[in-house]
Amino acid sequence: MRLQVNGEAKVLELDVRTSLLDALREHLGLTGSKKGCDHGQCGACTVLMDGRRVNSCLTLAVMAEGSEITTIEGLGEPERLHPMQAAFLHHDGFQCGYCTPGQICSAVGMLEELAGGMPSHVTPDLEREPELSDAEVRERMSGNICRCAAYPNILAAIKDVGGAA
Amino acid sequence: MKSFTYERPESVEAAVAAIRGHPQARFVAGGTNLLDLMKHEIEAPTHLVDVNRLGLDQVEETSDGGLRIGALVRNSDLAADARVRSRYGVLARALLAGASGQLRNRATTAGNLLQRTRCYYFYDPAKPCNKREPGSGCSALAGFNRIHAVVGQSDHCIATHPSDMAVAMRVLDATVEVVSAEGERSIPIADFHRLPGDRPEIDTTLEAGELITHVALPPPPPGQQVYRKVRDRASYAFALVSVAAVLDEAEGRVRGGRVAMGGLAHKPWRSEKAEAAMADAKPGQAAQAAADVLLAGARGHGANGFKIPLARQTLASVIAGCEG
Numbered sequence: 001m002r003l004q005v006n007g008e009a010k011v012l013e014l015d016v017r018t019s020l021l022d023a024l025r026e027h028l029g030l031t032g033s034k035k036g037c038d039h040g041q042c043g044a045c046t047v048l049m050d051g052r053r054v055n056s057c058l059t060l061a062v063m064a065e066g067s068e069i070t071t072i073e074g075l076g077e078p079e080r081l082h083p084m085q086a087a088f089l090h091h092d093g094f095q096c097g098y099c100t101p102g103q104i105c106s107a108v109g110m111l112e113e114l115a116g117g118m119p120s121h122v123t124p125d126l127e128r129e130p131e132l133s134d135a136e137v138r139e140r141m142s143g144n145i146c147r148c149a150a151y152p153n154i155l156a157a158i159k160d161v162g163g164a165a
Numbered sequence: 166m167k168s169f170t171y172e173r174p175e176s177v178e179a180a181v182a183a184i185r186g187h188p189q190a191r192f193v194a195g196g197t198n199l200l201d202l203m204k205h206e207i208e209a210p211t212h213l214v215d216v217n218r219l220g221l222d223q224v225e226e227t228s229d230g231g232l233r234i235g236a237l238v239r240n241s242d243l244a245a246d247a248r249v250r251s252r253y254g255v256l257a258r259a260l261l262a263g264a265s266g267q268l269r270n271r272a273t274t275a276g277n278l279l280q281r282t283r284c285y286y287f288y289d290p291a292k293p294c295n296k297r298e299p300g301s302g303c304s305a306l307a308g309f310n311r312i313h314a315v316v317g318q319s320d321h322c323i324a325t326h327p328s329d330m331a332v333a334m335r336v337l338d339a340t341v342e343v344v345s346a347e348g349e350r351s352i353p354i355a356d357f358h359r360l361p362g363d364r365p366e367i368d369t370t371l372e373a374g375e376l377i378t379h380v381a382l383p384p385p386p387p388g389q390q391v392y393r394k395v396r397d398r399a400s401y402a403f404a405l406v407s408v409a410a411v412l413d414e415a416e417g418r419v420r421g422g423r424v425a426m427g428g429l430a431h432k433p434w435r436s437e438k439a440e441a442a443m444a445d446a447k448p449g450q451a452a453q454a455a456a457d458v459l460l461a462g463a464r465g466h467g468a469n470g471f472k473i474p475l476a477r478q479t480l481a482s483v484i485a486g487c488e489g
């Protein structure tokens with residue numbers, strides 16, 4: 001099968017059962033995306049699929065054929081950090097770091113959704129543009145669990161990037 | 166996960182042909198429920214038909230002033246659709262109350278309707294479960310049943326349907342449009358999900374080989390639309406009890422309205438008789454009258470009895486909150 005990952009075309013021989021997450025980690029060596037629960041409950045495996053955040057553990061690799069996949073490695077590298085990566089560093093948005101790649105990919109996708117005017121459960125008026133409030137960020141990021149409870153600093157990092165954008 | 170073959174047809178005809186005569190084949194859309202169940206080997210299809218390339222991802226206006234939603238429209242896109250937000254707020258709110266941002270980006274309209282119960286024992290192959298293995302027994306009856314049904318259940322199964330969206334679809338009187346090799350048909354949402362009875366392994370009236378193509382909404386009924394979900398966490402948790410309502414209230418009285426409830430039964434729970442009982446009453450009386458009908462014969466199984474008063478209170482608070 002052919003996958004388009006971080007701007008590069010990859011040709012892979014995979015068992016059709018392989019999840020997108022396992023394809024990235026085990027077959028392409030992109031170990032930034034993490035496996036927390038493998039059942040859609042923790043968000044550690046979040047990647048961007050055609051720019052939208054998804055749980056790569058609940059997608060088959062073969063179902064991602066034809067889509068552009070962006071992982072944490074594709075967002076930025078140590079010498080060229082993505083603004084969200086830099087903000088997580090600046091605000092100490094992690095402790096053990098296990099959930100962090102998923103948090104960052106999710107945050108990037110989430111800010112796009114917000115900028116596109118997509119509402120959330122806490123948006124007061126469905127017919128108005130949602131705002132970048134603490135409540136909005138918390139609700140929209142609820143699919144990313146952090147066992148170290150670095151939430152306050154994650155929130156600060158995201159608001160920093162969102163406010164600056 | 167058990168092994169399977171995979172195919173990705175590009176047309177509805179090809180998808181229907183691919184599944185025809187293969188009772189062990191399944192469609193896969195977002196995959197967020199099916200792949201989860203396949204990892205647990207609770208579902209073990211021998212063939213997967215990926216429906217993501219069929220189109221069916223648009224929301225169209227209908228000539229009668231309603232909407233026709235493609236089966237593949239993602240939950241996040243449906244909730245963000247300007248027409249849904251302004252005319253079907255209860256649907257947007259129900260969608261946004263479900264799952265997480267990532268999951269809603271994949272989850273589809275059809276897949277959401279067809280998601281299976283979250284009963285713990287259904288997920289645990291080591292335990293008897295009539296829904297997973299007909300005839301094996303129901304572990305929830307005398308087990309952990311805090312999330313289980315209080316109305317419409319049977320001695321064979323007390324599971325609830327977990328979807329938020331389906332409760333809103335029920336209050337809006339949606340119609341599920343399906344196609345198979347035999348032709349097309351439309352199923353009113355009221356008849357789509359079924360009660361467990363003595364066949365709890367069957368969740369819906371969809372037949373083997375049928376593909377959902379659209380879900381159609383009639384024009385919105387008059388009144389204020391509300392979705393209220395009560396759960397253990399403020400976000401990212403299934404409903405213990407939920408209420409989808411369209412309420413027409415004026416001068417301190419409920420002129421008319423509709424209510425459907427989630428978290429209580431094997432299907433979205435609605436009763437036209439309950440709605441007749443609400444008409445032309447003060448909010449407090451209307452809520453009581455509706456709850457008396459909706460919860461007639463309700464019974465708990467130990468840990469879920471709290472749902473009965475919770476359902477009453479949630480309904481009362483929704484109806485009181487709509488005073489216009």
Ligand SMILES: Cc1cc2nc3c(=O)[nH]c(=O)nc-3n(C[C@H](O)[C@H](O)[C@H](O)COP(=O)(O)OP(=O)(O)OC[C@H]3O[C@@H](n4cnc5c(N)ncnc54)[C@H](O)[C@@H]3O)c2cc1C
Pocket residue numbers: 039040041191192193194195196197198199200201216236262263264265268271272273274275276277278279280327328329330375376377378401402403404
């Ligand atoms: C952690 C977690 C939390 C969740 N929380 C909530 C919640 O709070 N509220 C809620 O409502 N939901 C919740 N969900 C469930 C989620 O909404 C469903 O998994 C999702 O809607 C299923 O849609 P899908 O497109 O991914 O379906 P799939 O997994 O692709 O398919 C589900 C079923 O539908 C069938 N199917 C799909 N498309 C068609 C079609 N066009 N025609 C015929 N059959 C079809 C498949 O064969 C399969 O049997 C949660 C899920 C997870 C993992």
Ligand code: SF4
Pocket residue numbers: 282284285286287293294295296297302303304305306313321322323324365
């Ligand atoms: S309630 Fe239904 S799904 Fe749960 S164990 Fe009993 S039979 Fe199985």
Ligand code: FES
Pocket residue numbers: 034035036037038039040041042043044045046055056057058
């Ligand atoms: S590993 Fe995918 S959500 Fe937890």
Ligand code: FES
Pocket residue numbers: 093094095096097098099100145146147148149150
């Ligand atoms: S930083 Fe440890 S899990 Fe989030």
